[in-house]
Amino acid sequence: MEKLHNEIKTLIIHVLNLEDITPNEIETEAPLFGDGLGLDSIDALELGLAIKNQYSIVLSAESDETKKAFYSVKTLANFISSQQ
Template sequence: MTTLETELKAFIIETLNLEDLNIEDIDSNEALFVEGLGLDSIDALELGVALQKKYDVRIDAKSDDVKNHFASVHNLAKFIEMSRGKP
């Protein structure tokens, strides 16, 4: 698990007020929506806005890739790193 993945887990818990979860409860490769963590479309919108503000990334909701970016914490971390110009 990368430092960014750990940071994102804490950010998701805080942003979405998931008080019953700890960082250790979230697997980096676990699905964020429906199965897995069980987030819904309202959570996706709230999380997307918060990610744009905190990490200064542009999320195009119409992009075919957006579903993949939000599939897991691992994928979100990869998206943010790519957006920042890091490999």
């Protein structure tokens, strides 16, 4: 699972152009939005599209499960694993 965590962290950095952050600086269990990494709704759309393309999974913006999955790198990895 750690490999998937690192893949997601790298994807976040690449897709959102967070060039001054390394994967090690993103905490696996920290929130991605708000007080955590500080992502916003536009970031969520870009990240969702990248995850959909990278892992060939279906995401629904209206789904509570999807919203919960985007809480942290850890919850996102668990969601991706459950969809594959």
